[in-house]
Amino acid sequence: NAGVTQTPKFQVLKTGQSMTLQCAQDMNHEYMSWYRQDPGMGLRLIHYSVGAGITDQGEVPNGYNVSRSTTEDFPLRLLSAAPSQTSVYFCASSLTSGSGIGGELFFGEGSRLTVL
Amino acid sequence: SQQGEEDPQALSIQEGENATMNCSYKTSINNLQWYRQNSGRGLVHLILIRSNEREKHSGRLRVTLDTSKKSSSLLITASRAADTASYFCATVLTDSWGKLQFGAGTQVVVTP
Numbered sequence: 001n002a003g004v005t006q007t008p009k010f011q012v013l014k015t016g017q018s019m020t021l022q023c024a025q026d027m028n029h030e031y032m033s034w035y036r037q038d039p040g041m042g043l044r045l046i047h048y049s050v051g052a053g054i055t056d057q058g059e060v061p062n063g064y065n066v067s068r069s070t071t072e073d074f075p076l077r078l079l080s081a082a083p084s085q086t087s088v089y090f091c092a093s094s095l096t097s098g099s100g101i102g103g104e105l106f107f108g109e110g111s112r113l114t115v116l
Numbered sequence: 117s118q119q120g121e122e123d124p125q126a127l128s129i130q131e132g133e134n135a136t137m138n139c140s141y142k143t144s145i146n147n148l149q150w151y152r153q154n155s156g157r158g159l160v161h162l163i164l165i166r167s168n169e170r171e172k173h174s175g176r177l178r179v180t181l182d183t184s185k186k187s188s189s190l191l192i193t194a195s196r197a198a199d200t201a202s203y204f205c206a207t208v209l210t211d212s213w214g215k216l217q218f219g220a221g222t223q224v225v226v227t228p
Contacts, residue, residue, distance in 0.1 A: 004158075035218075042204060043159075043218040050214060058215060090158060104149060105206075105216060107158035 002026050006091050006108035013081045013115045021076040021111050023091030030096040032074040033105070036060065036087040043090065049074055050096055081115045088112050120148075120205045120219035128225045135192040137222040139205030140185075146208045148181055149216070150190050153202045162190075162203075167210075195226045 007022045025032065033048035035058075045058030049068040063085060065077040074093075078085060089112075092105040120141045129135050139148070147166045151159040163179045165172045165188065172179050178191040192199055202221040209215065 031214075033216075040220060042220040043206075045215055045217065048214055056214060059217075092159075104161035104164055105151075105159070107160070109158045110156075 004091055004093055004106050004108035006089075006111050008111060009109065010112050011114070013078075013113065015082060015115060017081050019078050019081065021078075021089055021091075021113075023074045023076065023108060024072050025074075025091075025093040025106070026072065027093060027106065028071060029093035029106070030071065031094040032068070033058070033092050033094075034064070034066065034074070034076045035090045035092065036085075037090060037110075038087050046076065046089075078113075081113075083115045086113060086115045120207050120217060122203070122205055122219045122222040124222060125220070126223045126225075128227070129195055131195060131197055131226055131228050133195055133226075135195050135199070135224055135226070137190050137203055137224070139188045139190070139219055141188075141205075141207050142186065144210045145183075146210050146213060148188050149206045149208075150177075150179060150188075151204045151206060151218075153204065153221070155201075159204065192224075195224075197226050197228050200224060200226045 004025045030051045034046040035043040037043050044060045047066040049055045055066050088110045091108045094105045120139050123138045149164045150162040153159045165181045176193045181188045202223045204218050204221045206216045206218045
């Protein structure tokens with residue numbers, strides 16, 4: 001049982017490049033989400049999904065795109081990378097209760113992105 | 117702006133001492149959760165306390181919730197060097213179940 005798996009662990013991009021951060025979970029969780037973590041600011045929610053085909057915006061969605069075609073996968077796309085997107089990105093999943101989070105979040109180990 | 121804010125921002129204690137950190141939030145919540153993050157790792161869930169609960173225990177952890185003051189506290193008793201980590205509170209709002217909002221965290225250092 002792998003839990004939540006994120007790839008890549010490290011990535012360096014140049015301004016304007018695009019890339020996709022991958023996230024997969026094997027716990028059959030309906031709820032999945034992406035956060036970014038910056039020094040002194042805690043975690044901020046980018047996008048989340050309460051099931052396949054359903055996504056919604058969090059606090060800081062601009063510059064990011066998501067889709068949810070399967071229960072297991074929730075990729076995060078950076079359309080045109082900017083230095084302000086340098087951060088550590090975490091994917092997390094949970095059971096659902098209705099249209100929201102049913103309990104604890106299970107986190108991946110993070111993807112460290114640097115945009116030059 | 118952040119929903120939850122932890123206090124203090126940093127805490128340094130000796131092994132065997134208790135560590136207490138507080139979390140204040142702004143709007144009505146469904147539940148409040150505490151997480152731990154070791155350096156360079158993902159977050160790990162510690163305790164979830166619902167809005168109709170006042171206190172919960174898990175091993176050496178004790179969490180209280182005062183909804184009238186919109187605040188929670190996390191107490192770690194008999195601290196160990198392995199408790200060195202950042203601790204975050206997070207809230208699920210009553211009108212926004214899809215979003216778990218985190219505070220900036222308390223960095224705890226436990227010295228042997």
